[in-house]
Amino acid sequence: MADVERAARRRLPRFAYDFVAGGTGDDLGVRRNRAALDGVELVPRYGDLPPVDSSVTLFGRKYAHPFGISPAGLDGLAWPDATRLLAGTAAGAGLPYITGTLASASVEEVARRCPGRTWFQLYGFPAERHRVTFDLVRRAADAGAEALVVAVDAPVRSKRPRDLRHGLVVPFRPSLPMALQVATSPAWSLAALRCRMPVFANVGRYVGPSATLDEVAGFVQGEMRGGFTWAEIADLRQAWPRALVVKGLLHPADAERAVEAGADGVLVSNHGGRQSDAAPPAVDVLPAIARAVGTDATVLFDSGVRSGLDIARVMALGADAAFCGRAFLLGLAAAGSRGGAHVAALLAGELRTALGQCGAADPEGLRELDIRHEGAWELWKGTR
Numbered sequence: 422m423a424d425v426e427r428a429a430r431r432r433l434p435r436f437a438y439d440f441v442a443g444g445t446g447d448d449l450g451v452r453r454n455r456a457a458l459d460g461v462e463l464v465p466r467y468g469d470l471p472p473v474d475s476s477v478t479l480f481g482r483k484y485a486h487p488f489g490i491s492p493a494g495l496d497g498l499a500w501p502d503a504t505r506l507l508a509g510t511a512a513g514a515g516l517p518y519i520t521g522t523l524a525s526a527s528v529e530e531v532a533r534r535c536p537g538r539t540w541f542q543l544y545g546f547p548a549e550r551h552r553v554t555f556d557l558v559r560r561a562a563d564a565g566a567e568a569l570v571v572a573v574d575a576p577v578r579s580k581r582p583r584d585l586r587h588g589l590v591v592p593f594r595p596s597l598p599m600a601l602q603v604a605t606s607p608a609w610s611l612a613a614l615r616c617r618m619p620v621f622a623n624v625g626r627y628v629g630p631s632a633t634l635d636e637v638a639g640f641v642q643g644e645m646r647g648g649f650t651w652a653e654i655a656d657l658r659q660a661w662p663r664a665l666v667v668k669g670l671l672h673p674a675d676a677e678r679a680v681e682a683g684a685d686g687v688l689v690s691n692h693g694g695r696q697s698d699a700a701p702p703a704v705d706v707l708p709a710i711a712r713a714v715g716t717d718a719t720v721l722f723d724s725g726v727r728s729g730l731d732i733a734r735v736m737a738l739g740a741d742a743a744f745c746g747r748a749f750l751l752g753l754a755a756a757g758s759r760g761g762a763h764v765a766a767l768l769a770g771e772l773r774t775a776l777g778q779c780g781a782a783d784p785e786g787l788r789e790l791d792i793r794h795e796g797a798w799e800l801w802k803g804t805r
């Protein structure tokens with residue numbers, strides 16, 4: 422992955438690379454996620470040579486590997502047409518793909534390209550008693566999405582200094598330095614010329630049939646909220662027929678509340694370090710959350726995962742599956758349409774190696790290992 426990241430950095434205009442790779446504030450969260458995962462030690466056990474099987478069943482459906490692709494808004498900046506390409510990656514590799522409210526292709530199109538493996542991440546549009554929110558939910562259900570992933574961890578917009586310095590703001594007005602970066606990134610520029618401009622494909626129809634990119638971006642800026650109340654989540658539960666996941670949790674008491682509100686799964690995440698520089702690394706709260714929800718909900722994880730070994734680490738700490746955001750986006754940036762499959766193969770191969778090296782027959786076997794995890798937070802039930 423380090424080589425993939427280097428190649429991505431070379432091929433992307435600087436503002437696009439910074440948008441994808443950066444975090445909020447001083448990038449402390451990004452660095453802490455990495456350091457915390459690196460600090461998790463698994464003691465291998467030897468003597469048996471079990472078959473290594475890393476397939477996983479999530480919400481009644483079997484996937485080839487216990488990892489998937491996290492949602493990303495404005496993913497077309499990482500690589501033009503990213504949403505469609507990642508839908509193809511997920512379909513080809515047998516992975517779940519959480520396509521986002523702010524993705525560059527619609528949930529209907531993603532579900533067509535990636536049948537049976539599409540999950541939909543929801544942000545809220547509170548106006549008119551959530552008319553747009555519930556329409557998005559209906560569309561995701563009609564398209565056949567397997568799970569609704571309700572994101573709660575962006576209740577306010579976070580400050581991303583890298584984007585501000587580049588002038589990557591709405592309305593989008595490319596500055597001279599940005600134009601120069603585009604001109605000196607031929608692979609990205611050619612790909613951008615070949616496909617449609619990045620758009621918020623799920624949202625445009627609520628603004629008008631001939632809405633410009635700026636008008637849609639203005640609508641998102643003004644009307645969208647990246648958080649829900651527990652009462653709203655309970656209402657979404659009523660409206661959604663299949664698995665419901667709450668994404669962005671860092672406290673076991675919140676995970677319990679999500680389950681009480683009807684969630685079938687919780688996605689432990691600090692948004693890849695993009696929301697609060699003081700948030701703990703997601704991996705450090707994972708064991709407490711896994712303990713709190715027990716067998717009441719599926720535990721999913723993202724934030725900082727860059728290797729198959731990281732996937733093994735978080736599964737050993739209680740996750741049923743891991744998701745990756747930047748790993749796949751940077752894969753596209755590094756290798757275009759082949760990049761997603763390359764990253765999926767890298768992760769799958771490394772995970773097989775990690776399982777074999779730990780003496781675990783399957784991901785379940787990881788839970789039996791002795792683990793040193795010094796950064797783990799001790800957060801109990803009822804600390805709210």
Ligand SMILES: Cc1cc2nc3c(=O)[nH]c(=O)nc-3n(C[C@H](O)[C@H](O)[C@H](O)COP(=O)(O)O)c2cc1C
Nearest residue numbers: 441491492493494572692693723724725745746747
């Ligand atoms: C460029 C970018 C855009 C993102 N946009 C969204 C989004 O629209 N909705 C969301 O729930 N999470 C979003 N995220 C967070 C990811 O879903 C995920 O939580 C995070 O990337 C995981 O960390 P990782 O990148 O270290 O794997 C975004 C992340 C990135 C890098």
